Amino acid sequence: MLTGFIEGLLCCLTSKPANTVVPVETSEPTDGYEFVEVKPGRVLRVRHIIPDRPVVEEPSLGGIVSCKRKITVYRNGHLFIENLGERASAELKTCQNGDTEPSSTMEVELTDCRNSSPPVSIPEARSGSLTAGNNGASETGSAGEAPAAGQAEQSQQPRKRRRKPKRTVVIDCERRIAGCKGTHSDVALFFIHGVGGSLDIWGSQLDFFSRLGYEVIALDLAGHGASSSPHIAAAYTFYALAEDIRLIFKRYAKKRNILIGHSYGVSFCTYLAHDFPDQIHKMVMINGGGPTALEPSLCSIFNLPTCVLHCLSPLLAWSFLKAGFARQGVREKQLLKEYNAFNVSSFVLRAMMSGQYWPEGDEVYHAELTVPVLLVHGMHDKFVPVEEDQRMAEILLMAFLKVLEDGSHMVMLECPEAVNTLLHEFFLWEPATLPPPKKEPKTRPETAKAQTDTSISEPTKVRPATAKQT
Numbered sequence: 001m002l003t004g005f006i007e008g009l010l011c012c013l014t015s016k017p018a019n020t021v022v023p024v025e026t027s028e029p030t031d032g033y034e035f036v037e038v039k040p041g042r043v044l045r046v047r048h049i050i051p052d053r054p055v056v057e058e059p060s061l062g063g064i065v066s067c068k069r070k071i072t073v074y075r076n077g078h079l080f081i082e083n084l085g086e087r088a089s090a091e092l093k094t095c096q097n098g099d100t101e102p103s104s105t106m107e108v109e110l111t112d113c114r115n116s117s118p119p120v121s122i123p124e125a126r127s128g129s130l131t132a133g134n135n136g137a138s139e140t141g142s143a144g145e146a147p148a149a150g151q152a153e154q155s156q157q158p159r160k161r162r163r164k165p166k167r168t169v170v171i172d173c174e175r176r177i178a179g180c181k182g183t184h185s186d187v188a189l190f191f192i193h194g195v196g197g198s199l200d201i202w203g204s205q206l207d208f209f210s211r212l213g214y215e216v217i218a219l220d221l222a223g224h225g226a227s228s229s230p231h232i233a234a235a236y237t238f239y240a241l242a243e244d245i246r247l248i249f250k251r252y253a254k255k256r257n258i259l260i261g262h263s264y265g266v267s268f269c270t271y272l273a274h275d276f277p278d279q280i281h282k283m284v285m286i287n288g289g290g291p292t293a294l295e296p297s298l299c300s301i302f303n304l305p306t307c308v309l310h311c312l313s314p315l316l317a318w319s320f321l322k323a324g325f326a327r328q329g330v331r332e333k334q335l336l337k338e339y340n341a342f343n344v345s346s347f348v349l350r351a352m353m354s355g356q357y358w359p360e361g362d363e364v365y366h367a368e369l370t371v372p373v374l375l376v377h378g379m380h381d382k383f384v385p386v387e388e389d390q391r392m393a394e395i396l397l398m399a400f401l402k403v404l405e406d407g408s409h410m411v412m413l414e415c416p417e418a419v420n421t422l423l424h425e426f427f428l429w430e431p432a433t434l435p436p437p438k439k440e441p442k443t444r445p446e447t448a449k450a451q452t453d454t455s456i457s458e459p460t461k462v463r464p465a466t467a468k469q470t
Helices: 002-014 149-156 199-211 238-252 265-275 306-311 313-324 330-338 346-354 363-367 386-395 416-428 445-469
Strands: 033-039 042-049 063-074 078-083 105-109 130-133 136-139 165-177 187-192 215-219 256-262 280-286 373-378 399-404
Touching: 033 238, 042 199, 042 238, 063 363, 078 363, 187 199, 187 238, 187 265, 199 215, 199 256, 199 416, 215 238, 238 265, 256 265, 265 280, 265 363, 280 416, 306 313, 306 346, 313 330, 363 386, 373 386, 373 416, 386 399, 399 416
Parallel strands: 187 215, 187 256, 256 280, 280 373, 373 399
Antiparallel strands: 033 042, 042 215, 063 078, 063 165, 078 105, 130 136
16 A cells, blocks of 8 residues: 555656556467557557367358337437337336336336436327317217216316427338357457456456357457557547447458447447447347446546545455455455456546546437347446346347346356356357248139038038938
């Protein structure tokens, strides 16, 4: 703690970060590590493993899913989602009140409009009681009849008007989803870490899937791991980092790509899924949180000066260990050190937290996604509550939520075998192909009429013969 305080004091006096991460030269050119210059002076470390496939198989056709969805946003902040496809989702959507509706229609409230009024319900019209005109609907009764007592009470109640939507988004497309095996040469896996991490946290996943024959790509974000660390806060905004990942994706992308993101990295996966909807085949969100727009908090400890944060770095590391792992033992401390987790400079940490501004990433943005998504959540995660991932599963069109009871925020380090199994099963998953509907043979009206006359006249021919024999 005393060393950290002295280094923080020197940081304030010299106006330079005490611990700056710089690229390191790899000693072996064939170890899978590469350094890619995405911009002049901006270098990212990338681990790219191309396995030797003894057998290459042709991918299956898979199944076609109809993605038909209508998203209506009202001015009071409510979001109305109606799934129109026959197989739009594998699970029933859960409404805000907890009831399930088999009609795949739900009405939810946007998270940034908490003070909005509850949705207005319009009573259904009874047949024969309402007549629609040009100016609306009016109730009519028979001439000469006195109004009933119930009608008098209804006239005293304030009239409920239909809300006008602010905007409407209609999605009407079809996606072909097939299983992705390691023997398929058109599949690539992209792993994206979050704040304070590095590509090393995916070590178990990279080794596991590369042995199965998958081509895997993982990168260090700017200022993390062995990537370059620009000393300017604008280099760590969401859009700057998203552009880096976009360039890396275009460099290594295949025909079918699967994105795996953790924490803050989930937002970049969603960003890529919107930019490349035809190339993103599936997506995995690990402790990514709810479908809310990103906005930095004004009352956060990360708004303190860099030198103060550096003095508090031992306390921050202890807090991350306690909140990021289900257990705080020797094994967990060794995992942090071995996989280079939360080993980032105070300046980069402050710039990353204050640069999380992404207003477009709201619930509508996530509801427009048509890619299948697997959500993995650690039950003991203190950074991301399980309710946020449940909210994400409700908004997405095709989502599967899996909760690991023994995991926390760094679930890929705590339960690598369970995470690898879940991911592999999701990669191999494909929707069942429904048999085509049987077409009825078309018959001419004369033929149908002749068949009808024959079927009617047959009983009349049998009766006399039977009676004559008796």
